[in-house]
Amino acid sequence: MIVDVSKKILIVGLGLLGGSYARVLKRFGFHISAITKEQSSIDYALNEGMIDEGTTHLDERIIGEADLVIFALYPHIFIEWIEKNQKLLKSGAIITDVTGVKRSIVYKIQDMLRDDVEFIAAHPMAGREVSGVENSTDKMFAGANYIVTPTDKNSPEAINTCLELGRLLGFSNVTTLSPEEHDEMIGFLSQLTHCIAITLMTCNDKENMEKFTGDSFRDLTRIARINDLMWSELFIANKDALLSQMDMFINKFNELKAMLEAEDIDSMREMMRHSTKRRALFDKK
Amino acid sequence: MIVDVSKKILIVGLGLLGGSYARVLKRFGFHISAITKEQSSIDYALNEGMIDEGTTHLDERIIGEADLVIFALYPHIFIEWIEKNQKLLKSGAIITDVTGVKRSIVYKIQDMLRDDVEFIAAHPMAGREVSGVENSTDKMFAGANYIVTPTDKNSPEAINTCLELGRLLGFSNVTTLSPEEHDEMIGFLSQLTHCIAITLMTCNDKENMEKFTGDSFRDLTRIARINDLMWSELFIANKDALLSQMDMFINKFNELKAMLEAEDIDSMREMMRHSTKRRALFDKK
Numbered sequence: 098m099i100v101d102v103s104k105k106i107l108i109v110g111l112g113l114l115g116g117s118y119a120r121v122l123k124r125f126g127f128h129i130s131a132i133t134k135e136q137s138s139i140d141y142a143l144n145e146g147m148i149d150e151g152t153t154h155l156d157e158r159i160i161g162e163a164d165l166v167i168f169a170l171y172p173h174i175f176i177e178w179i180e181k182n183q184k185l186l187k188s189g190a191i192i193t194d195v196t197g198v199k200r201s202i203v204y205k206i207q208d209m210l211r212d213d214v215e216f217i218a219a220h221p222m223a224g225r226e227v228s229g230v231e232n233s234t235d236k237m238f239a240g241a242n243y244i245v246t247p248t249d250k251n252s253p254e255a256i257n258t259c260l261e262l263g264r265l266l267g268f269s270n271v272t273t274l275s276p277e278e279h280d281e282m283i284g285f286l287s288q289l290t291h292c293i294a295i296t297l298m299t300c301n302d303k304e305n306m307e308k309f310t311g312d313s314f315r316d317l318t319r320i321a322r323i324n325d326l327m328w329s330e331l332f333i334a335n336k337d338a339l340l341s342q343m344d345m346f347i348n349k350f351n352e353l354k355a356m357l358e359a360e361d362i363d364s365m366r367e368m369m370r371h372s373t374k375r376r377a378l379f380d381k382k
Numbered sequence: 383m384i385v386d387v388s389k390k391i392l393i394v395g396l397g398l399l400g401g402s403y404a405r406v407l408k409r410f411g412f413h414i415s416a417i418t419k420e421q422s423s424i425d426y427a428l429n430e431g432m433i434d435e436g437t438t439h440l441d442e443r444i445i446g447e448a449d450l451v452i453f454a455l456y457p458h459i460f461i462e463w464i465e466k467n468q469k470l471l472k473s474g475a476i477i478t479d480v481t482g483v484k485r486s487i488v489y490k491i492q493d494m495l496r497d498d499v500e501f502i503a504a505h506p507m508a509g510r511e512v513s514g515v516e517n518s519t520d521k522m523f524a525g526a527n528y529i530v531t532p533t534d535k536n537s538p539e540a541i542n543t544c545l546e547l548g549r550l551l552g553f554s555n556v557t558t559l560s561p562e563e564h565d566e567m568i569g570f571l572s573q574l575t576h577c578i579a580i581t582l583m584t585c586n587d588k589e590n591m592e593k594f595t596g597d598s599f600r601d602l603t604r605i606a607r608i609n610d611l612m613w614s615e616l617f618i619a620n621k622d623a624l625l626s627q628m629d630m631f632i633n634k635f636n637e638l639k640a641m642l643e644a645e646d647i648d649s650m651r652e653m654m655r656h657s658t659k660r661r662a663l664f665d666k667k
Binding site for chain 1: 507508526527529555557559567568570571572574575576577578579580581582583584585586587588591592593594595596598599600601602603604605606607608609610611613614615617618621624625627628630631632633634635636638639642643645647650651652653654655656657658660661662663664666
């Protein structure tokens with residue numbers, strides 16, 4: 098379906114991600130419409146030629162004409178939107194999302210959704226430390242991962258459409274995981290790393306340390322500049338998986354601490370060699 | 383003294399750091415000699431024009447002629463060298479180092495050193511994930527910190543010589559701290575960050591995660607590729623300061639974990655806003 102550029106795509110939520118989607122997809126020739134909160138975002142996107150039309154209202158024609166609807170909203174707002182407005186969706190439409198957690202979203206949306214509309218969930222693993230449509234870019238997805246998380250309720254057609262969308266957007270690695278696998282993996286690779294970064298950034302309020310800060314501290318705290326509204330919601334939406342990753346981290350950290358207390362240099366070196374060897378796997382290919 | 387290029391500089395330990403020092407200082411016209419373990423390092427440095435002469439032996443003439451001796455060795459090897467060979471140093475020579483911890487080195491060396499030779503300690507906060515003279519570069523010090531850690535035993539002349547050395551090498555920020563202030567600061571900014579990185583890298587051995595890894599995990603584990611011999615020695619040499627920084631981190635991490643368990647979104651958001659605000663201080667100027 099998606100490769101047919103006569104289809105109409107609606108983006109709900111025109112921020113950094115929604116805007117970046119619009120920029121890339123418009124270039125392929127799709128008809129792109131947008132619904133978002135602020136008129137200034139619509140004005141900006143129209144002016145940049147990123148969308149064909151847009152509105153801050155629930156425009157029944159725009160919603161009813163869309164073959165593919167991409168929701169780039171906070172999780173609870175996405176769920177509310179579907180609850181209230183799913184009656185406006187076109188029969189046969191496919192809807193997808195960008196939400197960073199999956200179990201708490203996918204089943205809820207699929208359970209409540211009309212039978213003639215299909216929700217196939219996806220997580221584009223891309224972001225920046227800035228937000229808003231004004232910071233959107235068509236270069237955000239190169240080198241990044243796009244994960245589609247189908248369930249038993251999804252059709253092969255919708256899954257393929259969503260995979261195709263990821264490739265069109267320019268993601269380097271487009272794959273599928275179950276919602277459960279996704280949430281465990283993201284709990285470790287993304288959420289735990291953010292927990293660590295904000296902890297490191299706030300555990301020591303000594304002054305003037307920035308004068309002596311080198312690259313390693315800067316690297317570990319880059320993501321400590323964080324959208325508090327979004328991440329607190331994502332953490333809670335993945336609470337059990339994240340808590341278990343936090344425990345795994347604390348246990349290993351305490352092992353290292355015990356080695357240091359005991360001046361057990363052999364065990365410390367063994368852990369460091371393991372770390373060095375394992376890190377090599379994660380070099381960018 | 384140092385600005386007088388007729389003075390002779392000896393570098394003991396011609397690895398990544400010692401080699402990078404040689405590259406930069408040679409260009410100012412100083413006579414640079416080197417003593418190191420491997421003949422291949424001497425051959426490489428001579429071939430590159432980084433040093434005037436070098437040897438793998440304790441050459442009494444070379445050591446006895448040096449006005450400034452820079453020790454770029456592991457801490458315990460540096461201490462052993464001084465114990466055994468300080469009799470060979472020129473009367474009036476100034477010696478300095480590159481060691482990443484200070485309290486356990488500075489007082490020991492100053493206490494054992496001859497009265498007519500002065501040790502002024504310094505920590506060049508620069509490194510790479512590679513080692514060896516073949517990876518040395520004259521571009522390693524721009525943007526980095528050089529910290530001189532004087533004690534009551536140091537003369538203003540030696541302190542100024544060492545500060546001047548840091549500036550000549552091209553460090554962007556050349557300052558002084560007491561050995562105690564240095565070790566507390568480095569325990570937090572450098573050693574704790576390495577502890578966190580190697581813990582994150584080794585706490586979860588699940589396979590195939592590299593396929594889904596984004597920039598945040600890569601940023602937090604860049605320094606997880608670590609020289610196990612050097613860092614285990616540095617950790618133990620700063621044990622008390624590092625353990626207290628590890629405790630500070632664990633306490634804050636457990637606070638965050640308790641907030642998540644309680645779904646206390648307000649406290650999580652407050653911590654994230656604090657993190658965001660504090661991180662802004664650490665942006666590169």
